[in-house]
Amino acid sequence: MLQYKIILTSIYFLFAIFMMSISRFGFEMYFNNIGSLFLLLIMILDITRDTLSKKGFLGLVIFSVFHSIGACYLYSYVPYNDWILSLFNFDINEYFSFTRNHYDRLVQFLFGLPLFPSIKDLLIKYNFTPVNLLFVTFLSIQTFSMMYELFEWLISILFTEGVAESYNGQQGDNWDAHKDMALAMLGSIFAWIFSKK
Numbered sequence: 547m548l549q550y551k552i553i554l555t556s557i558y559f560l561f562a563i564f565m566m567s568i569s570r571f572g573f574e575m576y577f578n579n580i581g582s583l584f585l586l587l588i589m590i591l592d593i594t595r596d597t598l599s600k601k602g603f604l605g606l607v608i609f610s611v612f613h614s615i616g617a618c619y620l621y622s623y624v625p626y627n628d629w630i631l632s633l634f635n636f637d638i639n640e641y642f643s644f645t646r647n648h649y650d651r652l653v654q655f656l657f658g659l660p661l662f663p664s665i666k667d668l669l670i671k672y673n674f675t676p677v678n679l680l681f682v683t684f685l686s687i688q689t690f691s692m693m694y695e696l697f698e699w700l701i702s703i704l705f706t707e708g709v710a711e712s713y714n715g716q717q718g719d720n721w722d723a724h725k726d727m728a729l730a731m732l733g734s735i736f737a738w739i740f741s742k743k
Contacts, residue, residue: 548593550600554607555589562586562614569618578617585610602667605660612653624649654726658687658733662741665690680741684734691730695723 562582569575589606592598598606616624626649627639638644666683674682 547600548596551589551593551596551598551603554603555586555593558589558607558610558614559586561611565614565618571618571620571623574620575618578620579614582610582614582617585613597671598664598667602664605662606664608660609653609656609664612656616649616653619649621650621653622647626652651725651729654691654729655733657691658730658735659737662687662734662737666741680738684738687734688727688731691727695727698723 562579566575566579585606589603589610592603592606619625624647626647627637627644630636630638662683665686666679669679669682669686
């Protein structure tokens with residue numbers, strides 16, 4: 547198990563460095579990657595403490611990869627439509643009439659889905675009943691999601707409008723925070739349902 551975690555952490559570290567090296571964004575990209583550093587530190591800490599299960603650690607790595615991609619493209623500029631178009635000859639923006647970049651929405655959904663087993667692993671030591679463990683895990687995801695949206699609001703107050711917009715990636719949507727929290731909730735609901743099977 548330790549070797550598994552070291553290998554995944556090393557792969558993630560190299561991936562994050564590669565993504566930063568190809569990014570065309572400057573200060574904002576490094577600012578966005580503070581989260582990547584935080585996620586890497588959680589992985590390293592877990593290697594020393596071995597708290598997360600195989601599934602929980604994998605969920606952390608999966609979320610981290612998607613976050614790193616977003617951070618290096620400031621979320622608003624991830625060329626996911628170009629990638630899908632070149633791989634599958636399918637224009638997702640045209641098909642769904644997207645007028646904004648929705649990569650941040652995907653990552654918010656993934657905040658609830660693959661991180662659910664990670665949070666559950668962290669809470670399991672508190673001897674909740676199985677039903678309560680899933681419920682507290684669900685509530686924890688919602689709390690972390692809300693705290694992050696409050697952090698983004700703080701950034702919009704403390705930094706210039708350009709830096710705040712590039713970090714928050716609202717793209718003119720006044721309901722961005724609400725939608726982000728709803729997607730994290732939806733992802734955690736799916737994870738909760740899968741956890742019961």
